[in-house]
Amino acid sequence: MRLRDTLLFLGYELGKLRRNPAWPLLGLMQPILYLLLFAPLLRAITPNGTMEEALLMFTPAALVMIALFGTLFTGFGMITETRNGVLERLAVSRAWRPAIILGRVARDVLMLIVQSLIILGVAALMGLRVGLPEIVLTLVLMAATGLFAANLSYGLALAVRDENGMSQVIQFFLLPLMLLSGLMLPISLAPEWMQAVAQVNPLYHAVEAGRSLFAGNFSDPSIPIAFVVFAVLSALTLTWSVRSLRRLAG
Template sequence: MLKHTMLFLGYELRSTLRNPIWPLFGVLQPVLYLLLFAPLLANTGAVGASQAEALEAFTPGVMMMVALFGSLFVGFGMIYELREGYLERLAVSQVWRPAIVLGRTLRDVVQLIVQALLVVGLAALMGMRADPIGLLLMLLLMAVVGMLASGLSYGMALAVRDENGMSQIMQFFAMPLILLTGILLPMSLAPQWMQTVALFNPLYHAVEAGRALFAGDLGDGSIPLAFGLTLVLAVLALTWSVRSMRRLAG
């Protein structure tokens, strides 16, 4: 099982290294937010009086943006492989079928961690200072969120099997996810009804936990809540995608 998963992980990583332009494009939008939006927050005083304070609050949200949108669209490549018949041939082969999904998911997590380190490095150059232990825990939380988004994307790809339909579903949820997670602005600035709705969004708790981790507040209650919620949902999403792969093999 582990051997097959590692084989697929190695294959997917080599494929990514042969064409690294898309991962670089994937991190470009969060970097632009960091460069252009964080200074605006510092000037408004919404999340801190200085740029360093604004970056400390804004960078965890950008990292969650990388984790969410960097993995939420990976299923489009699987739809292409379904159309070409490549995935069916893999599914009926002698490999451990969950490894087909798990290897890709681990590839997505590795890619996200590299992208996150680029974002953190840029934020540090701009003046951000994060708690070292909190930063490591934030990377772990980001990996779990990436597994959740990746599992959802692969499961949806195997269920919908159409780029247009999947794109419509993704676009429908993209804006609410951005607004109700507090990625761009803290939800404390939102009206009360939006704050109430955000409490039912697991990604909101992940962003709040990230801000607490960066601030070094390791005892904040949002941290275990975020890890618990996202881990349970990630397991459910991966289970869905693995079962969908098994059904593909008949």
Template sequence: MLKHTLMFLGYELGKSARNPVWPLFGILQPVLYLLLFEPLLANTTVGDSPSHALLQFTPGVMVMVALFGSLFVGFGMIAEIRSGVLERLAASAANRSAIVLGRVLRDVVILVVQALLVVLVAVAMGMRPDPGGLALMLFLMAVTGVFASGVSYGLALAVRQETSMSQILQFFSLPLILLTGILLPMSLAPHWMQVVAKANPLYYTVQAGRALFSGDFSDPSVPVAFALIAVLAVLTLNWSVRSMRKIAG
């Protein structure tokens, strides 16, 4: 399976390299948030330095990259289902799990590159994250990308229609983002919203990222975030792999 996974990874990375428009567009929105929204956020807390505001905002932007960069990758799979390409791959001698795993690894590679670009922009703006915390946050973001890709591919194999998939993703993605505290701190939200936010696993990912960037490795949100996202990544990846196996009968 490893050989086939690496083969599909190389094939998918080659396709992305030949058409780099979508990865570039995927990084454009987070960078604009960093450049245009972070200065507004910095003014919501009196006395905060620009560096501290960036330490609070940049991890949320990285989670945004992981979420939106992976939640919509399944649309390409729907096009391959419609054209019959995916069914021919599933019926071939290739390992069925590798067909999904190679795509997921491609998504993770692109996400990490995009996240590093976001960090470079933030550093140029004055952010100084803890190096060890930054490395751990990149890993946490990669696992978040596996979770989001698993959801997207599993959903694509289940509904097989762009319209239905788009409606489902839009319905869930906006509450997920608003209840993470990415755009504004949840401390500004009413009490009921703060309670609901704690049922959102991505809330802990953002909180853990902020703690890691500040070098606070003992923050309780760090182990909670890694545990929740790891379990969700395994579950969604297993769902998408099992769905791919069903195509082959």
């Protein structure tokens, strides 16, 4: 029953996405442009100054960028459905209530994986060479990152229920999260106080784990730390969004 409800909502959300595919395509443009225009600039800070080294450094960051921008703004559509009464009618139906959230999150994660594969394809054309185990583990990590961001977005949408308010909250936290994650440049190049503050930024752990995976350094402690961090955060944000949906239904 629960799985069936989740799959029904997943199919419904995929249908809406199929009718309007512009948003995921536009979401790809920023990471691709960064790969094409910014990654070559990193050659100067790599040991041998090669493009492959620059891509090994920046491609994981581009994947985290997709996980962040591709899912953190998905809650805006839920605000519209809340205002129109659509979400409230779904919440009081016989369907398993968490399936309303899980169906949307599953759609977001599937879309994220497809986008990540496209980014990896572009990076491969530019000279990136990474093994299959590294790619698979990185995709799992990106899925966990997107799961957290999507649940956070839906929980925030149900709590704020206003596009302007939600936009202001996201914009307030987005820039420091990006700068302290090492998306653009490794945090190891930053001052010591920034390196210390970055430890509490979950995106920093995702970027560091992605770079360790791409380097084939599976024993690096950043990898299990990142998976544990996002497993815990995903569970917490999912619980928050489901409880917010229950409050909406009364």
